[in-house]
Amino acid sequence: MEGTIFSLIPALLMLILVIVTRRVLLSLGVGVVVGAFMLHNFNLLGSLNEIWLVFRNVFVTDEGANTGNLYLFGFLLLLGITTAFMTASGGSKAFGDWAIKKVKTRKGGQILPAILGVIIFIDDYFNSLAVGQVARPVTDRYKISRAKLAYIIDSTSAPITVISPVSSWGAYIIGTIGFILVENEITDYQPLEAFVKMIPLNMYAFAAIFLVFFVALFNLDFGPMKKHEQRAKDSGELYDVEKGNIPGDLKESFKENKNGRIYHLIVPIGTLIIGTILAMIGTGLANTEGQATVLLIFENTDVNLSLFLGGLSAVLIALVLYLVQLQPKANSAKVIWEGIKTMLPAIYILILAWMIGSIIDSLGTGRYLAHLVEQTSLNPALLPLLLFVVASFMALATGTSWGTFGIMLPIAGEIAAVTDVNLVLPALAAVLAGSVFGDHCSPISDTSILSSTGAGANHIDHVITQLPYAFIGAGASVFGYLILGFTGQVLLSLLVTLILVVLIGLIIKKLTTN
Known part of the structure; x- marks a missing residue:
């Protein structure tokens, strides 16, 4: 069944169950079990052994500890502890009280995380979690649903990172482009130059970011999002309380210090940002041989280790600030434990998401979809659109943008170079x-999981509420890539994409207000 149409079954089954049951752990678990049985021709012992191996490999591989995953788990726990101390010290409440005087409206409350999402372009993981910690006190005060905050975070984090050359994504993509140019003997431009030229060709990234601001300014709430926003405004319930534990939410685990100050939140968050960036630079320099450039540093940085070190520094600062407060406060051990507990749901989802991702990879789902592209014979002008669609399905099924990059970019570069060298950059950008886009739609996307965590939202609620908005951006991008393929006009294609986002948004706004 590997590398055939049957390899799509676990991913499709998991997606259907997520939509029908809204229970992410159950859906992921079923996908893991079904995929394992398919890999081993429904042999019970072989399938159980496969499930054990993919679970073990999340933590320990044959080469030793899976440090990348362990560092990310550690960072999540540290972030939970930092958040708990910022809450217990009264810093979150003080920041919310201050911000509500500066941010006067619900629109402003939504624009704040959108702007932060664009500014923090260094890494998608970092963006997803940091923006939520800063913006949540403000969005909570204005009764903006957690699902809306998660959408704003998710729809700015990956889109801005994928078009930023000075980011963990940008460095990886530039390195991949360099390999593609050499393999296909393309000498018209250097990798960095190619990446910069590809920025306006990334229709969906601009459509997604543009739509976030449009949604905030024009109050475009429809579909499942409208239900969440209406409940938040009417009752003050920012999420569905009947769905159990929400990642990152402390509820009323302890009383906040009434004498907290803004610096009890700002200083730990600032320490997290500065500490993480310095660690990224440090690990990048340590892993770079010869002369180090900015791009090489970010290409070689150890993101998860840097996040862990930044999180550790933030915890230490938050702990010190909490301990020096003179007013009565909760036991520090209790605060730490409550912070840890808030992040456990996110870790459970991540573990199962990585497990099913590993099984889907073994089934060759990505290779099957890539093979379809290689075997397709069509008008070269349709190539960017075809690659956009196939990459979307691949990222949706596998839950990974980077995995899709690794498989599809070399194939896209080779096909475009053979077909029409002028289509190389549009093909790669598509x-x-x-x-x-596929990553935004996938319930097993780690970026989406972390966006839910940063926002303190139910993960499946986030995925379901984000889907309609993602489809608006994708629908507009389809026309953009059609125009690009047939005309080669970059600015016209991007302009049409953004105009379509506005038109679709206005039509939906009119239909939903009648």
Whole structure:
């Protein structure tokens, strides 16, 4: 069944169950079990052994500890502890009280995380979690649903990172482009130059970011999102309380210090940002041989280790600030434990998401979809659109933008170089755009999981509420890539994409207000 149409079954089954049951752990678990049985021709012992191996490999591989995953788990726990101390010290409440005087409206409350999402372009993981910690006190005060905050975070984090050359994504993509140019003997431009030229060709990234601001300014709430927003405004319930534990939410685990100050939140968050960036630079320099450039540093940085070190520094600062408060406060051990507990749901989802991702990879789902592209014979002008669609399905099924990049970028570059060398950059950009769109739709996307965590939202609620908005951006991008393929006009294609986002948004706004 590997590398055939049957390899799509676990991913499709998991997606259907997520939509029908809204229970992410159950859906992921079923996908893991079904995929394992398919890999081993429904042999019970072989399938159980496969499930054990993919679970073990999340933590320990044959080469030793899976440090990348362990560092990310550690960072999540540290972030939970930092958040708990910021809450217990009264810093979150003080910041919310201050911000509500500066941010006067619900629109402003939504624009704040959108702007932060664009500014923090260094890494998608970092963006997803940091923006939520800063913006949540403000969005909570204005009764903006957690699902809306998660959408704003998710739809700015990956889109801005994928078009930023000075980011963990940008460095990886530039390195991949360099390999593609050499393999296909393309000498018209250097990798960085190619990446910069590809920025306006990434239709979905611009459509997604543009739509976030449009949604905030014009109050475009429809579909499942409208239900969440209406409940938040009417009752003050920012999420569905009947769905159990929400990642990152402390509820009323302890009383906040009434004498907290803004710096009890700002200083730990600032320490997290500065500490993480310095660690990224440090690990990048340590892993770079010869002369180090900015791009090489970010290409070689150890993101998860840097996040862990930044999180550790933030915890230490938050702990010190909490301990020096003179007013009565909760036991520090209790605060730490409550912070840890808030992040456990996110870790459970991540573990199962990585497990099913590993099984889907073994089944060759990505290779099957890539093979379809290679075997397709069509008008070269349709190539960017086809690659956008296939990359979308691949990222949706596998839950990984980077995995899709790794498989599809070399294939797209080779096909375009053979077909029409002028289509190389549009083809590569279409893969990047489709990968981000598919990632936005996938319940096993780690970026989406972390966006839910940062926002303190139910993960499946986030995925379901984000889907209609993602489809608006994708629908507009389809026309953009059609125009690009047939005319080669970059600015016209991007302009049409953004105009379509506005028109679709206005039509939906009119239909939903009648």
